Amino acid sequence: MSPTATTPSTPASEALFSRARAVTPGGVNSPVRAFNAVGGTPRFIRSASGPWLTDVDGNEYVDLICSWGPMLLGHGHPAVLDAVREAVGRGTSYGTPTEGEVALVEAIVARTPVERLRLVSSGTEATMSAIRLARGFTGRDVVVKFAGCYHGHVDSLLASAGSGLTTFSIPGTPGVPASSTELTLVLPYNDREAVAAAFAEHGDRIACLITEAAPGNMGVVPPAPGFNRFLAETCRAHGALFISDEVMTGFRVSKAGQWGTDGAVEGWVPDLMTFGKVMGGGLPAAAFGGRADVMAHLAPEGPVYQAGTLAGNPVATAAGLATLTAATDEVYARLDVVADALRAGIADTFTAAGLPHVIQSTGSMFSVFLTDHPVTSFAEAQATSVPAYAALFHSMLDQGVHLPPSAFEAWFVSSSHDDRAVQQVLDALPAAARAAAS
């Protein structure tokens, strides 16, 4: 679709959305897909190839969601498809150990500082299990997290900040009992003083602090220099575990994720890490792991229970291993080239249109905040313009570019984003900037 094309016709998506809403809450199986934050009808996708999505009406879009992170290599990468076909040919699930699981775990251990790893099926399971293990290992109950960091829909982590920095939190959604969040402390991100105060008051009760290694779920809000190291050191000083959630950043920001850009350089290691998205190659696979002595507390070696019928599923592990194997230095270099081209085009075009904006990145992951000052916390992210983002989003969609349908998400690229896809995004920007500025 050319950027000058008129608004795509979407009768088939509209019909499917109406059918879906009759049988599924909101018509979708994960809330952000419903377009509630930007309005309009979600595009029902029929197929995807490389950087392109094709909807059920035959419209094509450059994909800047990439399945919310997993599609590092783009859609339908030949090596991944071959691995999946080969695995499916041998059966889809056995409930017994396989060589593929060992190979995927070895590949992750080789790229990260984790010594032992357990496979699960979703990022939510990974963080939930890591929290349970941290509590079981330390014999303590309190969990510290940051406002704006999302770790999946774990009850104890769906918490909103209480009234003071060191007061315990309240449920962030109906359905989570107060008793599930009363042991969770929610602190402002990038705020060392808040962390120090919380540990000073509750340090001997804190089992763990969990943080996104570089938050992407309030839009990309990178850690201030040294912040992750400060968190690791504070946890260590108080006998708490530092859990670095790399579900989004793992194997995307670098071969060793966000840790590859800070911990590996600065010389510190998280006690536990969580992974998902890229390591499943677009199929359901995730993991948590870390220090051998901590992981030894997990069943069947230790007393902390955790399990999964489809954990280490042979098809998912094949897709994940093929993805990690294909993620060479050239892939990461291409991701940077694509992201740099888009960021430069956005900055030039939005500046020319007089549209206030800030682009924040970690590696090739970036967010475009429609505001005129850097965003360092959730409170600042929430103060950016949501209506302007909706206008930007719809103009881009009309011109064949599918951005994340929310102002508070990362934009993801893949190594398959070729020059034609990049150019289609660049060509769409001027009209979108005008729409957002008006």
Ligand code: PLP
């Ligand atoms: N942790 C982070 C940092 C995430 O971004 C997500 C999902 O977006 C999760 C955990 C939960 O992963 P899943 O959606 O696979 O349950």
